[in-house]
Amino acid sequence: MPTNEMCDECGAPQVEGFTCWEQLGGLIAWEYTDPALHAQHFLVVACYNLQHPAQFSAAALAGLWIGFNDYLDHGVSTATLRQRAARHYAGATRVLRPEAEHQPQLQRWAMTIADVYLPDQPEGVVERLFRWARIIQAYHVAAQA
Numbered sequence: 001m002p003t004n005e006m007c008d009e010c011g012a013p014q015v016e017g018f019t020c021w022e023q024l025g026g027l028i029a030w031e032y033t034d035p036a037l038h039a040q041h042f043l044v045v046a047c048y049n050l051q052h053p054a055q056f057s058a059a060a061l062a063g064l065w066i067g068f069n070d071y072l073d074h075g076v077s078t079a080t081l082r083q084r085a086a087r088h089y090a091g092a093t094r095v096l097r098p099e100a101e102h103q104p105q106l107q108r109w110a111m112t113i114a115d116v117y118l119p120d121q122p123e124g125v126v127e128r129l130f131r132w133a134r135i136i137q138a139y140h141v142a143a144q145a
């Protein structure tokens, strides 16, 4: 039975009863058998997080956007991004907002994780992932303009 259940933040529909968070788990599980996808683990998590910003502090989110753009456009390696994040978060900088302050706001996107994690179709997932990332990036660029 199809349902109308959807995420109240990214707007992704449930897929086979999986919430968007569970779809992320499904996508990450694919990484174990798909080295090309595994190599893009940073992008998988970054895309998901950028479509679920309510849990992050403003500073963490700003850092995530910078890393995301550096990765997509400037080929900065995930090792460098990890080091940078470790330095950045080593201090008292708060990464997550307290649960009580989460105020998810529904935003509709041209693509969500439900368009990337197609349970019957693991092939082509990396191409779908990059399309997803570019849509998120284009939105961000438009929002900054």
Ligand SMILES: [Zn+2]
Pocket: 007, 008, 009, 010, 011, 012, 020, 021, 052
């Ligand atoms: Zn969601």
